[in-house]
Amino acid sequence: MNHRCPAVLVHGWRSHPGIWNRLTPGLSEAGVPFWRFDHTAMQGAGTETIALALQDYIRAKRKETGYGGPVDIVCHSMGTCIARYLLEVLDGDKREEDVRQLVGIGPPNNGSAMAELFNDPERGPEVIRRLIGVFVPQDYDPREDTIVQEFRPGSRIVAALRDAGTRDDIDYRILLAANLTATPAFFPAFGGRTWEFAPDGGWRTTYSGDGIVPHTDSLLPGVGVEVLPADPGNLARHPEHYCHTMLPRNPEVVARVTEYLSPSSPSL
Template identity: 80%
Template sequence: MPCWNFDHTAMQNDGTEAIALALQDYIHAKRRETGYGGPVDLVCHSMGTCIARYLLEVLDGGAQEEQVRLLVGIGPPNNGSAMAELFNDPDLGPEVIRSLAGVFVPRDYDPNDDTIVQEFRPRSRTVAALQAAGTRDDIAYRIILAANLTETPAFFPAFGGRTWELAPDGEWRTTYAGDGIVPHTDSYLPGAVLDILPRDPGDLARNPEHYCHTGLPRNPEVVARIMEYLANPDAVPGRVSPAP
């Protein structure tokens, strides 16, 4: 099947709406180039999922002119990013950034200079716009997550195999229900089909690093699950996402 790759790494200083519009332009250009006018499938990682959702639900939610059959999100912070908020925490943020320097963020990382991180803090206007718009009935949503089922520190060594999350009472805590960067509570999207990998906990003993946030897009089990959904969006899911 034809595959297009939208890369927005050169847009690091742009915000969510600008990148979403660039994605729209890219899809339109590919349609003109290929002559294809039917629905497309979008496979996105992390905040890329939310950028695609911003295009489809906020910018195009009323007209629904963008034809999309399937949206697969790998480790997406659909409800805002706890890590983005943690980066900005005056007490915990500096140490967390030091732990991730050279692993997930640059060594000289300053969250105040990161537009996307600021826009995806849980109480941001961007996240509020997504929540107000809601998902689209004409799109099948699939979410693929990882969990440290065996509680092995090698899963994500920076945090001892755990993931930071913001508890309902506003306090910080860590959990094994996450991929080291994105906790499951960040990802839940009402009605979306949800897979939590690995299906075989033994895979964590063999390759724990494949299931952390940065390893998920290249994880063979994740790729196989994506291919199943592309071949058949109605493939039997692991479960349905609970309400966030």
């Protein structure tokens, strides 16, 4: 019987479980079971609704497999916040969900600067125009997007996560990318840069981000962060592999996540 923790894979906003197609072969080879949570049919639903669906999914998989031990949860982007809302807000005091570690790939843990920028009356329309076909569909209207509205930094959902805080019974790991070589091809829509909040409350761009999520969106108190690539030369070879939408398929990310999920992986 396989005693390794199953990995629950949670995709992000307007994404799909196919983003894990480079990770899952490696998990299979390493003998790590995986369960792919699919919330593509829930567009229009809010954070709490999707988080409850994730809880139902994990419970159903436990019943189906007969597995009652801890699980690891691996998430991309907004999927991290869905999982955190389940674990920290909905289950925070109960501690019914047995989770060994939560791995967030490019997560907007503090709310999304991009979500706020989408709603900026001056800059928003041009930013959305640049992202059409890259990150948003034609005729995208952020006012009609529940998740985007819920992850503006001043929202009640982000406040609930901030107030709940991380759980001391779960190891958190954050994987981020940075444009270490200032290569425009890293994310051409913004010349290789990422929008973030400036200290004065305005806007600025930075190379410390993945084109969509700046590092300042991701950081959590007391949680370790790993910034990729380890070798800046990788950006010269394949800069596009390190942008936000490509991170789950990035070979370096796949290798790190597979290492995290190893039974011998050290606790943080």
